[in-house]
Amino acid sequence: MPSAGLSTRRAVQLAALLALAVFYTAQLAGALLPNVPVFVTASLAGLALDLYLTHKQPGLLALLGKVRFDVTTRQLLRDMLIVIGLVRIPDVPPDIERPLTLLLLIAYAAHFLCQAVAQLVRRSRTLPVVTRNIDASALNLSNAPSRLLARQPSRRLLRFSVPGTVGLMLTAGSNVQEWGLVGVSCSFLLSLGSAVYLGTWMLPRKRSRSEQEVLAWLDKWLADYKPTVGMYFSGGTTSAYQANMWLSTLAQLDGRPLIVLRERFMVQKIDATDIPIVCIPKVAHLMRLEHSTLRVLVHPANSGKTSQVLRIPTIKHAFINHGESDKLSSCNPYAKAYDQVWVAGEAARERYALAEVGVDDRDVVEVGRPQLSPIQHISERAAVPAGGYTTVLYAPTWEGWDGNPGNTSVVLAGENIVRHLLADPKVRLLYKPHPMTGSVDPRAGAADQRIRAMITQANAERGIQRRDPQAVAELERRTAALDEVTTTAFRPSADEMERMKIQGTPEEGNAERVRAATEAWEAAYWASFPEGEHQIVTGPRPAIFTCFNQADLLISDVSSVVSDYLSSEKPYAVANTSGMTEEEFRGTFPTVRAGTVLTPDARQLPALLESVRDPAKDGLVRARQELKAHLLGPSDPPSLARFNAAALELAAEAEARNARVARRTAEIPGQRETEEAAEEAEMEAPSGDPEDAVTT
Known part of the structure; x- marks a missing residue:
């Protein structure tokens, strides 16, 4: 039962907190008395517990971080108590605390240097756009450095502290100062070496392209690919299903489809598809779509960021929703912001009319529900x-x-x-x-x-x-086959740049392989029970x-x-x-x-x-x-045909509108340049655009 699991997890966390308190108390007592066995045991046990918590209880560590008792603070406290213990233990040479303290400070300086370099590397590898199913080899993308070095400072500090702590404990137990010096020196060299190693990612061979170079590459790709119809999506971590249900429909439309996302994590949330995916987090960069051939964007959900893309005048926007019901959310007043609202049938048209949310009946287009074709009659x-x-x-x-x-x-x-x-x-x-x-x-x-x-x-x-072993084995085989064609294997250290490098142009026929593997898995799943x-x-x-x-x-x-x-x-x-x-x-x-x-x-x-x-x-x-x-709606013509016709018609309206504006702009020299300058100034100013989660 999940409730029992929750209680067990809380009990483990409480026990861990009590153990931390006990070990720190015992370490302090062992240092002040002094009692060498208690001191050494408590020091090593505290470090071991911290190592365990970083792997098994990240939630507890997050809570400790909120009260400013993070890993760095805990390790500093642990090392401070170690220094006190070495000073208090009579058999330890009396002048050892000075070189050891100095060496410890140097080791911490190397740790913070490594952290600074890691931060620079992470920032340099954060591109202004993230893509999938697009050949990005021209950007000279490189693999990510080790996750431990680049993105896990807590684990790095604890692991690199092990030689120093062990050496200091050997000094406390054997009264030989060389053990402590060697151990802390090893910790220092590990941090310094890691900083130097991470620094190689700032060299030209591994360093990513600049923001302007990446954006210029995106412009060129858009010009070469010439997208015509796209799906725009922005949402939270659990909302990807709202976009995934439209992938097969989008892939079958006439023209060149494109998926436009706003959140970086969403790139990997989208199901297996051959459609090119572009994630553009910043609104200023999003406006580059205005100069592309994209003419129609369909929207399966409303979000705070939707208003940003609606500012692009060259694109027509249609709200397609992620599901129709009799609930008020299916008649959200936000729908009137779109050029058109595409619904399944007459019932939704009537629903909008009765709701009186400002949606003009002329802007409601009945297209059916093309993704329902897999449902058996x-x-x-x-x-x-x-x-x-x-x-x-x-x-x-x-x-x-x-x-x-x-x-x-x-x-x-x-x-x-x-x-x-x-x-x-x-x-x-x-x-x-x-x-x-x-x-x-x-x-x-x-x-x-x-x-x-x-x-x-x-x-x-x-x-x-019992379930038939042969049927279970078949399901496992089909699961492995489906995972092979729907998921991409990444190294644990892979970041978004490395994933972008790997997920380039999909293999020909990939969509058909995914469809066949999915059908085979579903048959095996139901047969296994x-x-x-x-x-x-x-x-x-x-x-x-x-x-x-x-x-x-x-x-x-x-x-x-x-x-x-x-x-x-x-x-x-x-x-x-x-x-x-x-x-x-x-x-x-x-x-x-x-x-x-x-x-x-x-x-x-x-x-x-x-x-x-x-x-x-x-x-x-x-x-x-x-x-x-x-x-x-009616079964004839098929829903997909009606959806495709609506997309083509809306694209034609966008083309006609753009042609009319171009003629008017040509008649007033300098007008367009003035408008673009005003828009650019507005986008560069501090923005109050909402970033909230999906509201529909």
Whole structure:
């Protein structure tokens, strides 16, 4: 249980803090008494504990750093107590403290010199742009220095202190001053040698190009590649899925696609793709896109940094969202900042009109949901579930930021839903909670853990046979094959420049290999489980769409999951924990109209399961077909064709606009130069642009 793990971790951290206090106290007592065995043992044990904490308890060290008791302070205190001990121990030569103290100070000076050089190297290797799937060999990128030397000063200090501490302890125990001098000299030479070694990265052979040279290279690459349509994305560490769901669609558009990011870490968060990726953190550098051939940017999410790219007049912007639901977040007033809002079907158009958030109906374009093509239609499923088990996917959403009890069913209805499903011997449950469940409301996280415990217990009581070793071996083989084509192996010391060097132009046919490996992995994953075993599905694999294909019935909340699942036309249910009556609930949320509404006690589930097993009792077939067309648009022409046509049309509008402006600018000599100078001055001034996380 995670709660038990949390308690254990806190207990370990508390024990470590107590041990640190005990060792420092014992070291001080051993130095003052003096007691050589206590002194030596406490000194070595304290250093060993610190080495352990740097590897196993970085969270605790971060807390100690906040109270100004970081690694450097702790090592200085430890060395100071060692010097005191050497002075107090009678058998140690009386004049040893002066050369040893001086040598210790020189060793620390070498450490700080090494740290200064490491900082210079890191700064020199921080490029103004980061790319992926782009040949950057012209930039003469080099591999990164050792992570221990360049980016881990705490570990470096502790490890390099080992010879000095051991030598000083040998002096304390043997009364031979040479041990201490040799040990501290070794620590000094390690730090000094590391500083000199790191300094070689500042030489021309390893030093990176200047900012202006890198930006000039980017301009040249844009001119050669000639991008036409791109996806702009900015967000937090857990938001990459919002962009990843659009990768396959973007790759199939006419023209030359491009992905534009703003956060450096996001470059590695984007899934395997052949599309060129450019991360441009600074807004001043972002404006260079204005002079490129890029004409359309689609936006799967809103963020504080979105307003910055909207300032580029040569590019048209379309908001495509990362999912459509009946929630207010699907009608964010920020949408009116875009040139167009692309939605799946007529329902979203009506939603914007009713929300009155300032989005002109003429700017709403229905393009369908092209990424739903992997979802199997109900006609592709057997009339009677295979093996006699009815597979039910329970995929609740998270609790949201506003505290509305109707956002997620996990808190008020989740355990009742799962209890009913587990009580049916012919149900196989797939539980896939939203990855952010419990991030705002602890009650949701606690309910999620109780649900997982219920499922684990149900599997034990069902007496599921062991997983087939051959199937498990096949899954492991497919996992390794998928990892090979979707992940890039980096050295532990690799920094973003080295990763940029490695992730150049992708191999031809890479996208097809990824697709085939993914399909093979999914087949092996589902085949690896015994028939009838309930499953808790977390993480990016398997994706939600492949869970849809396994399910005979979906139970969810008011979210985009319901809209996407409707493309299969299979039965679904929506939990009503809002406090509304069923009539009010159906009237407020159109996605509910063709599904079963579950009350918090989930008493409707037995009848719902019966209708899934006997299609003759399913009275919502036609309603689902009609609602699907209303939510997702017509099936002909295909969604991808409509999406592509919308992109081409918007690009044509951008071209026409740019041509008109160019003609007007040509008629007023000097006007454009004045405008550019004003824009440049504005960007160089202190900016108050928000840097907040994704709001939609």
